[in-house]
Amino acid sequence: MKKEKVIHFSSTIIGFIAAALLFFNWNPENLLKGKEEAVTMTDIEQNIGVDYTGFKAGRTIPRLQGKEDFENTYGSAMTAEPIGIISTGIYELKSWVDPYTRRRTSKGRTYGAPKRKPEFLQYNNPDGLFHNRAEYLPFYLLQLPDKTYILAQIPESDAKAIKRGEHVVLPIGKKITKGLPAALKTMCEEYDAYFGGTYYAFSDEWYEKHNFTIFILRAGVSFLVLFAIAVILILIGEKVFKVNNQTH
Numbered sequence: 001m002k003k004e005k006v007i008h009f010s011s012t013i014i015g016f017i018a019a020a021l022l023f024f025n026w027n028p029e030n031l032l033k034g035k036e037e038a039v040t041m042t043d044i045e046q047n048i049g050v051d052y053t054g055f056k057a058g059r060t061i062p063r064l065q066g067k068e069d070f071e072n073t074y075g076s077a078m079t080a081e082p083i084g085i086i087s088t089g090i091y092e093l094k095s096w097v098d099p100y101t102r103r104r105t106s107k108g109r110t111y112g113a114p115k116r117k118p119e120f121l122q123y124n125n126p127d128g129l130f131h132n133r134a135e136y137l138p139f140y141l142l143q144l145p146d147k148t149y150i151l152a153q154i155p156e157s158d159a160k161a162i163k164r165g166e167h168v169v170l171p172i173g174k175k176i177t178k179g180l181p182a183a184l185k186t187m188c189e190e191y192d193a194y195f196g197g198t199y200y201a202f203s204d205e206w207y208e209k210h211n212f213t214i215f216i217l218r219a220g221v222s223f224l225v226l227f228a229i230a231v232i233l234i235l236i237g238e239k240v241f242k243v244n245n246q247t248h
Contacts (some may be wrong), residue, residue, distance in 0.1 A: 152201070
C-alpha cells in the first residue's frame with residue numbers, strides 16, 4: 001500500500017512539473033492568429049489610423065541594419081533580420097495583464113486589498129524553463145546585420161528560432177521609450193547596445209482581446225498533460241509493482 005501511494009504521489013508530481021513547464025513556455029498565439037498576410041508599406045500608407053505593430057512584415061517594410069538605424073528611427077514601421085540574440089533574464093509585466101494579484105475565496109469572491117505585481121523580474125538563469133512568461137515579456141539584446149545590438153521585446157517563438165540559427169524576419173515593430181531597470185542598462189553598456197529605446201513587436205490591442213483565451217488554452221492543455229502523464233506513470237508503476245510482487 002505504501003509503495004502504491006509513493007507511485008501515485010511521484011507520478012502526480014512529475015505530471016505537475018511537465019504541466020508547469022508547458023504552461024510557462026507554450027505560446028498558443030500562432031494557433032489563434034492562423035496564417036497571416038504580410039503587411040506592406042502600401043497597406044500602412046493607405047490605412048494611416050491602423051497600428052500594424054506585431055503584424056507579419058512584408059518585403060517593403062524597412063529593415064534595420066544596425067543600432068544607428070534604430071536610434072534615428074521615430075514613429076515609423078520597421079522590421080529586422082537579426083543575426084544573433086542574447087537573453088537578458090530581465091522581464092517586464094505585460095501591458096495587457098492585470099497588474100494586481102487578488103486573493104479569492106473558494107467561491108471565487110475577492111477579499112482583502114489587491115497586491116501589485118512587480119513591474120520587472122530578473123532571473124539568474126536567463127534561459128530558465130520556469131520563468132513567468134505567462135505574465136511577463138522578456139527583454140532581449142538583438143544583434144543586427146552590422147553586429148551591433150539593440151534592446152527588443154519580440155515573440156518567444158522568433159527568439160528561439162534566432163537562437164537555432166534560423167533566418168527570421170521580425171514582426172513589424174515600433175520604438176518605445178520607458179523607464180528600465182539599472183541591470184538592463186548595465187547589460188547594454190557591456191554589449192555597447194543602444195539604450196534609448198526598445199524594439200517592441202506586440203499588438204497590445206490583439207493581446208488584450210485574446211488574453212483570456214490564451215490563458216484558457218494554456219491552462220486546459222497543461223491540465224490534460226498533467227492528467228495524461230500522471231495516469232500513464234501510475235499504470236506503469238503499478239504494473240512494475242505487481243511484477244515485483246510476483247517475483248518475491
